[in-house]
Amino acid sequence: MGERFLVTGAQGCLGAWVVKHLMARDMDVVAGDLTIDPVRPRLIMGEDAIAKVDWQRLDVTEAEAVMAMVQDKGITRIVHLAGLQIPFCKADPARGAAVNVSGTVHVFEAARAAGVQGLAYASSLAVIGREEDYDMRPVPDDAIPRPYTLYGAYKVANEQTARVYAEDWGVGSVGLRPCVVYGVGRDQGMSSDLAKALLAAVAGQAFHIRLGGRIPVEHASDVAEMFIGSAMAGGRAARVFNMRNDVVTVPQYIEAVRRIVPGAEITHAEGVDFPHPADLDDAGLRGLLGTVPHTPLDQALARDAEMFRTLLAEDRIDLTQLTV
Numbered sequence: 001m002g003e004r005f006l007v008t009g010a011q012g013c014l015g016a017w018v019v020k021h022l023m024a025r026d027m028d029v030v031a032g033d034l035t036i037d038p039v040r041p042r043l044i045m046g047e048d049a050i051a052k053v054d055w056q057r058l059d060v061t062e063a064e065a066v067m068a069m070v071q072d073k074g075i076t077r078i079v080h081l082a083g084l085q086i087p088f089c090k091a092d093p094a095r096g097a098a099v100n101v102s103g104t105v106h107v108f109e110a111a112r113a114a115g116v117q118g119l120a121y122a123s124s125l126a127v128i129g130r131e132e133d134y135d136m137r138p139v140p141d142d143a144i145p146r147p148y149t150l151y152g153a154y155k156v157a158n159e160q161t162a163r164v165y166a167e168d169w170g171v172g173s174v175g176l177r178p179c180v181v182y183g184v185g186r187d188q189g190m191s192s193d194l195a196k197a198l199l200a201a202v203a204g205q206a207f208h209i210r211l212g213g214r215i216p217v218e219h220a221s222d223v224a225e226m227f228i229g230s231a232m233a234g235g236r237a238a239r240v241f242n243m244r245n246d247v248v249t250v251p252q253y254i255e256a257v258r259r260i261v262p263g264a265e266i267t268h269a270e271g272v273d274f275p276h277p278a279d280l281d282d283a284g285l286r287g288l289l290g291t292v293p294h295t296p297l298d299q300a301l302a303r304d305a306e307m308f309r310t311l312l313a314e315d316r317i318d319l320t321q322l323t324v
């Protein structure tokens, strides 16, 4: 039997990009999320590819539903992205834990029962603490986690869950720690301001980025490729990797946007530093993947701007996201 992927959180930003890249590789894809209307995937995928995806309603808080989906669909690899971001976990901690922690346990349990060959899941830079908590630069994969948000604490729980599943049952996994992801489809969570700033610029609107300081950024398309490569890697160990593509200050990011959209009216939080260390060691991920997918910032922004122009011209993107 061939490979069949389950992508959880497939209607999210990273989920949409993972589904897009899997379809480009002609893979069999079951795309699970709370809804089956592919709103974000439609921003970046053509209708032909959309029609070939098996869109399924899947709530990862429902253990039996996750188990049944993995077994009934003959899933061989999982990219687990379903999750609630920092503000949503803060607003509803119990729901945050149910989705981010229990949901991940359900995915691991289903992977164990079905003997899936590859499991990649989203951890986060949020497991790493504040800039001042770490002496070593770049910060290694095995730095002591010091999360200061519930979201980060839940991601630490997931990394530890993964470790125990490997030790007790040989369920291998790769946890990836995205930093600040930008790209078409990134429209919620505080760090989505970078992506929104470009959309606002293309739409001719002013925008304020609620971040400052030096930040590690990755394009959603590259991160999606990293998740696919990690799910393909297999093995029986639990591995967790930092990411590091571009490291820029917020003013440098704004300058890069202005090279694409001259005169873009973008401000940012002055005198505010990005709380996490920006200098992360991604040697482990390089070791796993060989080459880490990396579209240089200017090139990625130019491509996104072109996509935003088309989406705006065809009235296919919701600008209310700029005011949330």
Ligand SMILES: NC(=O)c1ccc[n+]([C@@H]2O[C@H](COP(=O)([O-])OP(=O)(O)OC[C@H]3O[C@@H](n4cnc5c(N)ncnc54)[C@H](O)[C@@H]3O)[C@@H](O)[C@H]2O)c1
Residues within 6 Å of the ligand: 008, 009, 010, 011, 012, 013, 014, 015, 032, 033, 034, 035, 058, 059, 060, 061, 080, 081, 082, 083, 084, 085, 099, 103, 122, 123, 124, 125, 177, 178, 179, 180, 181, 182, 187, 188, 189, 191
């Ligand atoms: N975007 C980033 O900068 C970033 C950084 C670090 C880590 N991450 C992690 O990567 C993953 C994907 O991030 P994203 O940017 O695509 O987020 P997103 O918010 O765009 O997408 C998350 C998706 O999960 C779905 N979801 C929520 N609850 C669910 C449930 N109970 N069952 C099934 N699906 C559910 C949502 O409907 C949404 O489509 C998340 O786990 C996130 O914590 C993202």
